[in-house]
Amino acid sequence: MAWQADQSRRPAADRRGVLRTRRVTIRQEELHQLSAALLGSREGLDAILARISDGVTVQDRQGRLVYANPAALPMLGVGSLEELASLDQDELLSRFELMDENGDPFPIADLPGRRILLGLEATPQVVRYRVRRTGAEHFSRVAAQPLSGARGEADYVVSTFHDISDMKRSEQTLSFLLEAGNLLSASLDYEDTLQLVARLAVPTLADYCIVDITDEVGEPRRIAVHHRDQEMLGVAEELQRRFPPERDAPYGVHHVLRTGVAEFMAEISDEQLERSAEQPGRGPEYLALLRRLDLQSYLIAPMVGRERIVGALTLVYAESGRHYTESDLPVAELLSRRAASAVENAELYEAAAAGVRTRDSFLAMATHELLTPVTVVRGYAQSLGRLIEQRRSEPPPHGVGVISVEADRLALASQRLDTATIRLQRLVNDLLDISRIQHGRLELTLERVDLTEMLRSLAESVRIQQSEGRYSTDIRLELELPAVRVIGDWDPLRLEQVFLNLVDNALKYSPPDGSVRVWMQLEGDAARIVIEDEGVGIPDDQLEVIFEPLSRGSNVWHSGFPGFGMGLAVCREIVERHGGSIRAESAGPGRGARFTVRLPVAHGTGPG
Template sequence: MAAMMRSAPRDREARHEHAPAGGARAEERYSPPEEAPPEPAMSSAERLRTLIEASPDPIFMKDGEGRWLEVNRAGLELFGLEGVDYQGKSEAELSAFTPFYRQALLFCPDTDRVAWDAGKLSRVEESVPRPDGSVRTYDVYKVPLFYPDGRRKGLVALGRDITDRRRAEEERDKLLEKEQAARAAAERAERRSAFLAETTRILSGTLDYEDTATRLAHLCVPFAADWCAVWTVDGHGGVHLGALAHVDPAREALAAPGSIRVEPDLPGGVSHVVRFGQPLLCPSVADTPEARLAALGTRDPSCEELVRTLGLSSYVAVPLVARGRTLGAITLARMPGSPSACAADLTLAEDLGHHAALALANARLYEESQEAIRARDEFLSIASHELRTPCTSLRLGIEALLRHARAGKLDRMPAPLIERLLETSDRQSKHLLHLIDRLLDVSRLEAGHLDLELEEVDLAALTREAAGELREESARMGGTLLVEAERPVRGMWDRARLRQVVTNLLGNALKYGAGKPVRVRASGDESQAWLCVEDRGIGIPEDRQPHIFERFERAVSSRHYGGLGLGLYIVRQIVEAHGGTIALASHPGEGSTFTVTLPKARAAVTARAS
């Protein structure tokens, strides 16, 4: 390498001027001062050294064995070797002079080896830590030199500090990444808004409750989930599967609407969402039967195979709440291999749930209004029939009497016939008044004008009186009344309203008792009283029992049994106004038992009535 840096000096010839000689007198002339001899030119080695030193980039020249020959100041400063006699030493030897840079120096031969093996220019980025804790990044070029016979001659390494450039590039990349993320977020928001708008448009196109649930499930797949389950509240207050949609249509038939009922006491899962009205994010479903079944809100082991077939790795579930009323829930599930459900999915599900809940609420409101119209029409039909029947009997009796009176034959009518006509008219007029009173009671109850006149009343005596008045009707229906009310049961109640309760319950038992004995019991303790009416008649179907105390509700068809469907509704309202409760136990074909519980104290009754 020293031979590469040596060069021969160049010589210049000196020029001399001499004054002329002769015997004649020399003519004086001006002589310029002699020029200083020129400095010798720089050798090639000196020029190379000057260029190396002037470079702000670290430059290293090594021999074929990796020993340092020439290094500029920037290179020495890079490794903290200023003032160290480095020539002829390897990195391993130099590392002893600069402990901090020991590891960086010992790493150099590895990258040198890459250049030697490549046999040509190699380029690599290397990071060098600094004592102040910072790290400088260098773009390193290494050029291997070889003798003609292939032996290693030397290696030239040039490092360029690109730390600032890398930082600028990183900042640029971060800005670009933020811009791309912002653009992606904007695109997601736009797609989500379009999805929600389309959802609202499609759901608003139907007022059928079941159809709304089905449309909702299919709208969510595949945009928001791999499969979607919509849970709806049924007429009994329970929650069941309303609709299911899957990316694989063949799997949708595995669970029909209504086939899965949500168990309200289950911890977590859909049960928790429905019970507490809180959204749920499950980014990873544990590999246990309980965790998988929680997504369906059930403990039924037969549903585990259904979950496996549908595929479940994560899900979100949100309640469907509109106008303060829980209408069900919606589950958006991901299959294994799909991205896990995340906070963004939960946000989308909540927005979707809001729109869907309004659509379901409108559909339910429409169904209820249609049901109310149907009930109204049925009530009007029944009421007109119920009112017409006694009116017809009254009219027939009065017309018979009037016809004989106009013909002057009234005195010729047999007395028993006149008595029978008058008794029938009296009975039908009472029945007519009874129907009218029920209608007026409903009007008062709906208006909140059911005033109670509290006094001390003996429930046992009241029960015996009401039963006595109904014995004739009981005999006409072919049944009997068995009364167990010997001991007094006194409390602070409204006598007329309580009598109405006893009469309505006994009348119901006789009507549906199928001619079998009807038993009524009145009993009590120090604070409460009980009235129990039991029949052995047709009973009430289980699906009708939750509705039997509602307005215009009937357990059986009006074609076979008369009445307005108001008796039990009025009974419940009167009992609750007294601070009491009424319970039903019934089995079809075995009869029904109604149990009324009433507080005896005036304070409890007054507070409830208020």
């Protein structure tokens, strides 16, 4: 059969009359000679087309495929010409989901070969197609030319398919990285942002995208997992729930978090899945879930921050049939670094915001706490002033009873002044101590101290303050000390500050008819001092928080109890500087609290 090129639909030539394709350059005047030579020999034509990497197909007037070169067969999803011959075009096309570059449906009637068969003009088209059986996606530049017979009619249509999947994926990757970067920098809510990034990564970079963030102890916490199919997403979540990864495995998320080195597996074989299912705690159900996921290849990149690994990004190819290579690592690592920066920036912002909130709370509380004793001092000073002015303007009183009443009033005013100034002094000293601690300038003056005698004197001082009205006289203060002297090298003023603070808190937070118990016992080379009360208690999740500067239990912030939230922070620093420890215990709000101080005994004990 004699075929000739349709001159009206030939590709445009350059000024030399040269037709250019990706692999060969042919002069127009040589085209007819070459065509005649090739078409005269089917074997010669097959030999030439077999060497072309692009797919080439030939259709007759009825649209039947009568030829496909070897490169076209896998593109069409068939294994041989015989299989291709057994399919009509509609049956063949039903194996694919055709889309344009943006993923919108592509009408079959707009395929270049179909348009030529309909007598219409045809221009090359970029077609994105998904194999329905596997889900694999490809991009091809599809072009078509008619081959006319002697009467000038198109007896055959030759279509070419140039695979541009790699180029398009590169374009998609660059677009994805740009959009992901914009997302990661647009919000400080990193968990929501990383979930958006995971959705964006599918299917451009993966069929599954998983993001894990490390918690306070370095354990991964899964915050995002995405797949286009909700059913398969459920299978992945079931696998994670029923068979969580082993912490010490030499591969996987835990291993990447430990080492900080990315890993990828180019191809996951069924034999590997079977070996994985043989591990203890797994079995047939585990293997069945793995096979349902249709895993083909995976890549895990650590999210490396400024000073630590903040998480891991896992990308998995499954039903698409794609596989990762080492060339994919830089893209994943770039994305993971950007994600790590987003996490750290959010953490820094939250820390700064928490600092501002703490500062504002402190300023409000400090203003109240400092003004309270000042107001008391001012009030009693004014009362004393008025009393003095009254005595100046009146004749001396007669009668012992009047003198006694005025003396009592003066004594009470003086006592209130003294109490208020003591409180003000303690607040200022606590502020100074916090500043010294933060700058590493809290100094100790060590000397030999009898802790038994110190606690006994402190209890007597507190009872005197009770009688003077500083604390409720109905609260019972119980003291239990060993019948020996407990001697150590300590700073007496600083230790007295610690125990006075702890006893003051116990009395302050106790109910009017409650009791406070202070007791000490020796445990080897250490003294154990315990202060217990029956007061407001401490929430379980705040037993450590209360030792931080400017922190108090949430149940006393707005309860009217005075305090800055500085005393316990100072106490811990002083105790730890002495080589000891302090901890808090509580059964919960409203159920009292217990503070235990342990101090090393440097010089043993002696008779009390």
